[in-house]
Amino acid sequence: MRILLVNVPHPAIGSRIPDDHLPPLGLLAVGGPLIDDGHEVRLIDGEFGPMSTLAIVREAVAWRPQAVLFGHSGSTSGHPVIAEVAAAFAAGMPGVPIVYGGVHPTYHWREILAAEPHVTAIVRGEGEETARRLMAALATGADIGAIPGIAHRRDGLPRATAAAPVIRDLDAYRVGWELIDHARYSYWGGLRAVVVQFSRGCPHLCNYCGQRGFWTRWRHRDPVLFARELARLHREHGVRVVNFADENPTVSKRAWRTFLDALIAERVDLILVGSTRADDIVRDADILHLYKQAGWQRFLLGMENTDEATLQLIRKGGATRTDREAIRLLRAHGILSMATWVVGFEEETDADHWRGLRQLLSYDPDQIQMLYVTPHRWTPYFRLAAGRRVIQADRRRWDYKHQVLATRHMPAWRVLLWFKLTEFVVQSRPRALFRVLFHPDRGLRHAMRWYTAMGRRVWPHEIWTFLFRDRRLSEGPTVAEFWGAPQDGEEEAMSAHPARRDDAAAA
CATH class of the missing domain: 3.80.30.20 (tm_1862 like domain)
Structure with missing residues (x-):
């Protein structure tokens, strides 16, 4: 699959004031295992600029991903920006699965799935193994409801699967x-x-x-x-x-x-x-x-x-x-x-x-x-x-x-x-x-x-x-x-x- 990782610009003072930017470790940690599974993976880092929602969507549409993954270390304060960008993605790329991970969505999965119909699934907790299994299921059309550590909709209602095992190694x-x-x-x-x-x-x-x-x-x-x-x-x-x-x-x-x-x-x-x-x-x-x-x-x-x-x-x-x-x-x-x-x-x-x-x-x-x-x-x-x-x-x-x-x-x-x-x-x-x-x-x-x-x-x-x-x-x-x-x-x-x-x- 062609998988796009998106780091949206964060509104916090610490992100906007310095001239320095640090890599989005959470997305890179998920991206490494996906590359090793044979997926074609790309990162858009919207912190540079910072990029507008329109610019991020244009770059994404041009690459034509088959799945989009959002995540942000900013958690709660970053969610409104992710919600805005994800909605724009859904309008510009109808039918492309949108997956969201991080601390805030791990706990607020009920509210997000109820309010944001464009979100396909939420990765709850550690993402490396869960994202691998989720992308494999989306690639083959398998039922994602059998994957531990996610939240999704079943019969139109938000539902969480069993917790994913802790990554010991x-x-x-x-x-x-x-x-x-x-x-x-x-x-x-x-x-x-x-x-x-x-x-x-x-x-x-x-x-x-x-x-x-x-x-x-x-x-x-x-x-x-x-x-x-x-x-x-x-x-x-x-x-x-x-x-x-x-x-x-x-x-x-x-x-x-x-x-x-x-x-x-x-x-x-x-x-x-x-x-x-x-x-x-x-x-x-x-x-x-x-x-x-x-x-x-x-x-x-x-x-x-x-x-x-x-x-x-x-x-x-x-x-x-x-x-x-x-x-x-x-x-x-x-x-x-x-x-x-x-x-x-x-x-x-x-x-x-x-x-x-x-x-x-x-x-x-x-x-x-x-x-x-x-x-x-x-x-x-x-x-x-x-x-x-x-x-x-x-x-x-x-x-x-x-x-x-x-x-x-x-x-x-x-x-x-x-x-x-x-x-x-x-x-x-x-x-x-x-x-x-x-x-x-x-x-x-x-x-x-x-x-x-x-x-x-x-x-x-x-x-x-x-x-x-x-x-x-x-x-x-x-x-x-x-x-x-x-x-x-x-x-x-x-x-x-x-x-x-x-x-x-x-x-």
Whole structure:
């Protein structure tokens, strides 16, 4: 079959402001196995430009695909764009099957199939094996209702098949790197870049995160084979920056140490960036020199908040003393720390924001990423937020960078004021500015200056959007009325008694 993969342009600030673009890893991960099955596969990446819906459809029609696959890492906020483009595809190419995958459609399959008749099927959960089976069935005209891991229509009604088995061997499916021109993709200020996954899932119980439910269990690639793949991307395609999509790649110290040793042995000049937990950094104090030697330049530490009561509410499982120690250890080993901080919890007051700002300053992170709390139906946190009022009905704004919920004690403008004040103070304090200007490590100095330049571009965009483009509701529906019933019961990891962290660490 001629199969077209489509990455639509995402409306998020992070996609529109930078000059850099990263490859759509999810679609490439599905594309590799389809190529190996003998299909002719092509990717249209609408992020470049960005492409208009008309331009994407014209390019697709000219290629005459026999099936179209949509997917987007942006999930909920990206869905309205996918819905628009998919509808235009159906009008321009009647009868061509349209398949949709990703986190949002995995859980919202009922609503999508009911409202969007042009969608043929939805891939629920991991897509590599399910997409292979689905494309094979569409090619032969077989009944797709026998394929695990999809949702489709039976007798005109949305129906889901049994869940697909968890992919235990992540090395059994390869990423279709040949689908992209590596010269077009960059990060870190124009350096050729890719997105990769060493692991999937997370063994922790944070109630605002859907990683456990979507991936069902934590697993990792073969550390040596993974290091070899990164080295090949550098040698054959000139890749310099590797952005890890993992929520928590360092769960198993043994596997992570093996990966670090293998990558060091490859002797390639790579810049590694990604996310992990502060307690893993503290645990690995004795091998952080290997992190640096392998190429790590920055870790985003998911701290979420500095208030102990809030951390308990969201079941973060961390502690402020651990967060502070992790930042200290990273700095001692020449690795940048980026602290995430989430605002918009219902009971927050000015005093809470002031206390949080002071604690963040005491952490002394190199960079900060500010986010707004954003509940999704498939997370346990949704039940805690179900009665809160929605102030942002535009689903394209549900991207963690826009206020979507009302807070009890503060109007939206004051939450924004604290949000921007916290960013400004943390990033512009004398100690931070001195590092940006005079850090002895040239690579880290470049990284901090690049991030600062992005911030200068994002700031006016966010403020302008808040003042003149966002349409906030004064008496909006509750979260439950806006989205529907909770779906945390569909989080397989919660009912399947996943392995404890100790078991994962022994993997």
